[in-house]
Amino acid sequence: xxxxxxxxxxxxxxxxxxxALFLLPLxxxxxxxxxxxxxxxxxxxxxxxxxxxxGYTGQVSVGHGAFFGIGAYVAAILAKNLGFSLWxxxxxxxxxxxxIGLIIGFIGLKLIEEYLxxxxxxxxxxxxxxxxxxxxxxxxxxxxxGISAPPTITLGTLQFPFIQYHxxxxxxxxxxxxxxxxxxxxxxxxxxRACTAIRDDELAAxxxxxxxxxxxxxxxxxxxxxxxxxxxxxxxxxxxxxxxxFAFGMSxxxxxxxxxxxxxxxxxAIIGAAILTVSSExxxxxxELRMLIYGFLIVIMIMFFPKGIMGLFQISKQRLLxxxxxxxxxxxxxxxxSYEQ
Amino acid sequence: xxSNFVDDSAILTVNQLSKSFGGVKAxxxxxxxxxxxxxxxxxxxNGAGKSTLFNLITGVITPDTGEIKLSNQDITSLRPDKxxxxxxxxxxxxxxxxxxxxxxxxxxxxxxxxxxxxxLPAVFRTKSFRNKEREAKERIEExxxxxxxxxxxxxxxxxxxxxxxxxxxxxxxxxxxxDLLLLDEPTAGMNQQETKELMQLFSQVNNQGITILIIxxxxxxxxxxxxxxxxxxxxxxxxxxxxxxxxxxxAVLEAYMGRAEANA
Numbered sequence: 001x002x003x004x005x006x007x008x009x010x011x012x013x014x015x016x017x018x019x020a021l022f023l024l025p026l027x028x029x030x031x032x033x034x035x036x037x038x039x040x041x042x043x044x045x046x047x048x049x050x051x052x053x054x055g056y057t058g059q060v061s062v063g064h065g066a067f068f069g070i071g072a073y074v075a076a077i078l079a080k081n082l083g084f085s086l087w088x089x090x091x092x093x094x095x096x097x098x099x100i101g102l103i104i105g106f107i108g109l110k111l112i113e114e115y116l117x118x119x120x121x122x123x124x125x126x127x128x129x130x131x132x133x134x135x136x137x138x139x140x141x142x143x144x145x146g147i148s149a150p151p152t153i154t155l156g157t158l159q160f161p162f163i164q165y166h167x168x169x170x171x172x173x174x175x176x177x178x179x180x181x182x183x184x185x186x187x188x189x190x191x192x193r194a195c196t197a198i199r200d201d202e203l204a205a206x207x208x209x210x211x212x213x214x215x216x217x218x219x220x221x222x223x224x225x226x227x228x229x230x231x232x233x234x235x236x237x238x239x240x241x242x243x244x245x246f247a248f249g250m251s252x253x254x255x256x257x258x259x260x261x262x263x264x265x266x267x268x269a270i271i272g273a274a275i276l277t278v279s280s281e282x283x284x285x286x287x288e289l290r291m292l293i294y295g296f297l298i299v300i301m302i303m304f305f306p307k308g309i310m311g312l313f314q315i316s317k318q319r320l321l322x323x324x325x326x327x328x329x330x331x332x333x334x335x336x337x338s339y340e341q
Numbered sequence: 342x343x344s345n346f347v348d349d350s351a352i353l354t355v356n357q358l359s360k361s362f363g364g365v366k367a368x369x370x371x372x373x374x375x376x377x378x379x380x381x382x383x384x385x386x387n388g389a390g391k392s393t394l395f396n397l398i399t400g401v402i403t404p405d406t407g408e409i410k411l412s413n414q415d416i417t418s419l420r421p422d423k424x425x426x427x428x429x430x431x432x433x434x435x436x437x438x439x440x441x442x443x444x445x446x447x448x449x450x451x452x453x454x455x456x457x458x459x460x461l462p463a464v465f466r467t468k469s470f471r472n473k474e475r476e477a478k479e480r481i482e483e484x485x486x487x488x489x490x491x492x493x494x495x496x497x498x499x500x501x502x503x504x505x506x507x508x509x510x511x512x513x514x515x516x517x518x519x520d521l522l523l524l525d526e527p528t529a530g531m532n533q534q535e536t537k538e539l540m541q542l543f544s545q546v547n548n549q550g551i552t553i554l555i556i557x558x559x560x561x562x563x564x565x566x567x568x569x570x571x572x573x574x575x576x577x578x579x580x581x582x583x584x585x586x587x588x589x590x591x592a593v594l595e596a597y598m599g600r601a602e603a604n605a
Contacts, residue, residue, distance in 0.1 A: 182464060185463060185464045185466065186460070186463060186464065189456075189458075189460075189463030189464075189470070189474075190452070190453055190456035190457060190458040190459075190463065190473075190474075190477075191458045191459065191460045191463055192463070193446070193449060193450055193453070194450070194453055194458050196439070196441075196442070196450075197439055197450045197453075200439035200440055200441060200442070201437050201438070201439055203401065203421075203433075203437060204433070204437040204438070204439065205450070206401075206420070206421040206422050206425070207399060207421055207422075207425055207430065207431055207433075207514075208422075208425060208430075208450050208451050208453050208454070208513065208516075208517055209422045209425035209426050209453050209454040209517055210422055210450075210453050210458065211420070211422045212422065215458070218460060222460075264441075
């Protein structure tokens with residue numbers, strides 16, 4: 001009983017904290033800070049998406065910046081040429097990136113790990129060249145500007161227009177929550193567990209009846225779709241997309257977020273997104289230095305902290321788990337309860 | 342006792358199976374069948390092709406020639422997950438656990454076939470999804486109690502003693518609900534007590550109606566546990582029969598003695 005109470009307590013704290021986060025803009029005056037926070041939210045969706053395939057399934061991609069770009073360009077093109085609003089461009093961005101993700105996954109995941117990295121690298125570069133050179137559609141190096149803001153949301157008599165950065169924050173936060181929810185639902189299911197099993201031992205996973213290739217491809221597709229959604233949000237938030245945003249550096253940045261925060265951890269992905277967004281802004285004037293630092297960070301993380309920042313908390317988590325077993329044992333003895341997991 | 346390969350009571354039939362690696366014939370024209378509810382042992386010197394045989398049966402590698410049938414259904418060259426789906430589960434010679442999982446989580450992976458692993462029902466948490474998840478967890482409780490690991494379910498599997506790690510592997514294999522369980526040298530590296538306890542576990546598993554095909558080196562184990570033995574050497578079948586017959590068979594003695602002399 002005590003255990004159930006504790007988990008209920010944890011849930012209500014999370015819920016209240018989640019609601020409280022909506023009030024954050026009230027305390028922020030500087031629009032530039034608000035802009036950074038909004039960027040963190042968009043990157044959080046990207047990091048959650050990449051973590052699904054890298055952290056939970058163990059398949060490394062250095063081409064997810066391209067899925068982000070495809071999502072953004074699809075939204076930009078549909079908004080500019082057909083006058084679609086965010087609510088229409090978003091599903092298109094998700095579906096198109098998912099289909100492309102399915103194709104790339106189907107080809108790339110047949111390869112062993114090192115070659116998957118090469119294949120996604122090549123894919124990312126090709127997509128970037130398409131953005132850069134298909135001038136009629138993508139605007140070439142200039143990109144596409146003047147992408148519409150999301151339409152004003154009307155709830156009864158209340159109106160929520162999208163004018164300043166402060167207005168975007170609640171919408172983006174809702175999408176981050178949605179991303180967290182979907183990630184959790186996937187991970188806490190037979191499918192999600194199958195992915196983790198594949199990551200840990202492919203041969204053993206297959207012997208348990210898990211269709212390894214199919215599972216990987218599905219997860220890769222979902223992961224691409226997350227990036228597509230983030231792309232559409234990005235396009236309507238910044239009102240402009242240009243090719244250099246989605247170059248190889250973006251893929252590395254997202255991967256660094258996952259690596260630093262901790263692979264296979266929702267909190268880790270979000271912490272990684274926050275750290276990298278802030279440091280990217282701080283190093284804005286020296287982009288070359290940025291890539292150097294990220295590359296160095298990835299190597300350090302892989303060598304010394306393979307589980308990222310969240311890995312540092314894991315030891316205490318294990319201790320907590322042991323404690324809760326003890327509590328649970330007492331409870332079971334007292335009340336004859338049976339408790340699962 | 343000649344083996345006849347249209348045997349109705351056979352759960353597994355291996356027919357003229359061959360597999361070469363480079364110039365080495367790891368399995369050479371091998372035929373045998375495993376009767377339902379038996380504990381069937383495969384013995385033979387190191388390098389005789391026993392593990393290759395297991396990898397062929399479970400689809401990890403595909404044979405050059407020959408066929409493998411499961412209750413008269415052809416499973417030759419099927420993917421490992423498809424073979425698992427048809428009711429064949431296994432443990433590995435070198436224990437293969439998932440490094441980041443607790444005992445409970447590890448065995449939960451074994452229920453993949455039971456829960457189906459479908460994505461959309463999971464995202465929408467449909468009623469049938471929740472029912473299946475609950476059933477899977479109940480089943481694991483049953484299995485973990487059966488193998489004696491229920492109290493350790495929250496421990497990381499890879500941190501348990503060697504004997505208990507093997508139990509986790511067996512529990513995971515049982516969670517797939519197999520008709521045929523393949524055990525690849527399950528008692529290698531165990532002390533006497535662990536071996537004895539595992540042997541008890543195997544016969545309990547067998548009593549639940551699960552056929553066992555076991556690779557072993559320990560002759561005592563093979564003689565007490567199994568009711569049929571196939572001896573292979575250099576990828577070929579040397580002799581087959583009940584333990585009493587195998588124990589004193591000159592060909593078997595020669596195969597083992599020959600090795601012993603070579604070692605000396």
